[in-house]
Amino acid sequence: MVSFLTHNSFKLLLILTFSITFIACNPEEEDPNENMNFPETNSSYNSEATTASTSDTSSASSASSGAGELVKVGQKENPYIFQPETYDWTLNKTYTLEFTDVNEFHTFNVDELGIEVYVNAGETVTQDVTPSVAGSFKLYCVPHESLGMVGTINVA
Numbered sequence: 001m002v003s004f005l006t007h008n009s010f011k012l013l014l015i016l017t018f019s020i021t022f023i024a025c026n027p028e029e030e031d032p033n034e035n036m037n038f039p040e041t042n043s044s045y046n047s048e049a050t051t052a053s054t055s056d057t058s059s060a061s062s063a064s065s066g067a068g069e070l071v072k073v074g075q076k077e078n079p080y081i082f083q084p085e086t087y088d089w090t091l092n093k094t095y096t097l098e099f100t101d102v103n104e105f106h107t108f109n110v111d112e113l114g115i116e117v118y119v120n121a122g123e124t125v126t127q128d129v130t131p132s133v134a135g136s137f138k139l140y141c142v143p144h145e146s147l148g149m150v151g152t153i154n155v156a
């Protein structure tokens with residue numbers, strides 16, 4: 001009797017387990033229904049996450065561009081010159097380079113300082129730089145270096 005009960009309850013347990021498994025599996029069949037609820041939560045969560053990451057990115061990028069002393073850089077065509085051509089910077093100080101109003105593609109490259117900024121025509125680009133090496137370095141525009149579009153960066 002006891003063993004039967006045990007057996008029976010075991011069987012019941014098995015059935016229960018089975019049905020639980022079935023129920024557990026079933027929601028997958030109900031998934032469309034759940035999905036009908038979830039996308040709303042999901043998308044709002046996602047958009048929140050996107051907004052959060054976007055604001056993170058923008059705050060990060062604003063932190064990396066705009067934190068320093070503003071240096072307006074003109075890049076003139078014909079003759080190809082940087083304006084100014086010479087920059088006297090303080091070591092480890094952050095400068096925010098601002099490039100505006102150029103009519104064609106230019107770059108602002110200083111190899112020794114790891115600076116490489118691309119500026120497309122009509123684009124405003126800001127870039128923070130923090131010179132960490134003292135010395136006198138060549139500034140050049142990649143496509144116009146041969147045309148004399150060079151300058152000097154002094155870091156002390």
Ligand SMILES: [Cu+2]
Pocket residue numbers: 075080105106107141142143144149
């Ligand atoms: Cu150029």
